[in-house]
Amino acid sequence: MNSRLKTSFEAEKILALAIAWTIIFTFASCNNLKRSKMTTENGVAPTMVTEIRVYKLKTNMTEKFTEVFTKQSLPILKRWKVDVVDFGFCLIDPNSFYLIRNYQSIEQRELSQKAFYGSNEWINGPEKGIMDCIETYYTTVVDSRKLTVTNQQIN
Numbered sequence: 001m002n003s004r005l006k007t008s009f010e011a012e013k014i015l016a017l018a019i020a021w022t023i024i025f026t027f028a029s030c031n032n033l034k035r036s037k038m039t040t041e042n043g044v045a046p047t048m049v050t051e052i053r054v055y056k057l058k059t060n061m062t063e064k065f066t067e068v069f070t071k072q073s074l075p076i077l078k079r080w081k082v083d084v085v086d087f088g089f090c091l092i093d094p095n096s097f098y099l100i101r102n103y104q105s106i107e108q109r110e111l112s113q114k115a116f117y118g119s120n121e122w123i124n125g126p127e128k129g130i131m132d133c134i135e136t137y138y139t140t141v142v143d144s145r146k147l148t149v150t151n152q153q154i155n
Contacts, residue, residue, distance in 0.1 A: 048144040065133035072126035
């Protein structure tokens with residue numbers, strides 16, 4: 001890989017990570033994460049992880065991606081009882097789309113995704129339409145209990 005391509009790839013990766021962290025802090029500050037619902041009766045927070053996936057879409061594919069995601073993928077995710085917290089387009093890059101999902105643990109995330117992405121419903125359904133739109137994607141998984149904004153109360 002020549003140095004120009006490597007630099008471009010590294011810049012895209014840094015942008016994707018910056019977008020992911022922006023989403024985390026926006027997510028927390030907009031009160032989408034309800035701390036009171038994340039504790040058990042004894043006040044201990046359950047183990048939970050939040051996955052933030054940022055898709056870099058191919059040029060001129062946002063309309064097709066939006067249609068396939070909202071009309072096919074999202075209903076399947078709901079049928080599979082995947083906890084989709086939020087999704088949408090990035091405010092600073094119109095070709096970047098984020099998907100935020102919660103899981104009970106890293107292990108449950110792995111099992112859920114293996115079953116979902118290996119299912120006939122996904123493979124024979126929206127997989128090709130979605131994948132045709134994606135140039136690349138990045139995933140980060142964080143401890144949901146650590147999603148806070150300094151000096152702001154999360155209700």
